[in-house]
Amino acid sequence: MLSNWKRQRAARRLKPGDGHSLPRFRWWQLFSRTIFHLRLAGEDGRPQTWSVDVRLWGDSDDGEVRARLYRDGRHEATSKLPAEFPVTGGAIEVVTSGYGLKRCHVVPDDGGPARQLVPDPASAEGRRARLEREHPGMSRTIGFVTWSVLVAALVLGVPQLVEQISHIPPVAEDVGTFTSPVHLSATVNVALVVATLLASTERALRLRYHWLLDGGLFDGDD
Numbered sequence: 001m002l003s004n005w006k007r008q009r010a011a012r013r014l015k016p017g018d019g020h021s022l023p024r025f026r027w028w029q030l031f032s033r034t035i036f037h038l039r040l041a042g043e044d045g046r047p048q049t050w051s052v053d054v055r056l057w058g059d060s061d062d063g064e065v066r067a068r069l070y071r072d073g074r075h076e077a078t079s080k081l082p083a084e085f086p087v088t089g090g091a092i093e094v095v096t097s098g099y100g101l102k103r104c105h106v107v108p109d110d111g112g113p114a115r116q117l118v119p120d121p122a123s124a125e126g127r128r129a130r131l132e133r134e135h136p137g138m139s140r141t142i143g144f145v146t147w148s149v150l151v152a153a154l155v156l157g158v159p160q161l162v163e164q165i166s167h168i169p170p171v172a173e174d175v176g177t178f179t180s181p182v183h184l185s186a187t188v189n190v191a192l193v194v195a196t197l198l199a200s201t202e203r204a205l206r207l208r209y210h211w212l213l214d215g216g217l218f219d220g221d222d
Helices: 002-013 124-134 136-166 169-175 186-205
Strands: 014-016 033-041 047-055 066-071 074-080 083-087 090-096 101-108
Touching: 002 014, 002 074, 002 083, 033 101, 033 124, 047 083, 047 090, 066 083, 074 083, 124 136, 124 186, 136 169, 136 186
Parallel strands: none
Antiparallel strands: 014 074, 033 047, 047 066, 066 074, 083 090, 090 101
């Protein structure tokens, strides 16, 4: 029932497309835009290319982040996020986090496994995927480093944050205060925040997401 409710909400967010062509990806859009593609056979058996275009910083007119669906380069539909686009034999699900996409998968109607769409080669996600293909060892090392940074940020940063929150007068009166076992200098804390942002962004380029490590507590992840 919950799944049906989510699908009904997603359907209400869908708006029909106007048929315009998929705009070319520009180099200056590397971290503000992403495009993913999917090849499927249409109902007539002919191959079709479905593309999902997301402006991660929001549309220029109102700042709202939307996903746009294109079929063979022509605009089919637009949706606010999270989005679910019906396609031949299934639906494309698009979800963002605070750092980029955390999901851009096609889910078959027959209950088969979901699979991720292919990032456009010109996008940041496409360049990261190429690094993984051409230099798998380096890719694994980068992935381990970013995971380690987020774990370290969680272990070192959360106790300090809890201590600060516990000293807010209403909180202190109701639940008492907490003393963090970790106290870092302001410079180290700033460096930790910057490293965390970079690590989460790198993981978003691979559509890797964990509710605890990648900020789900703060961006409304369910």
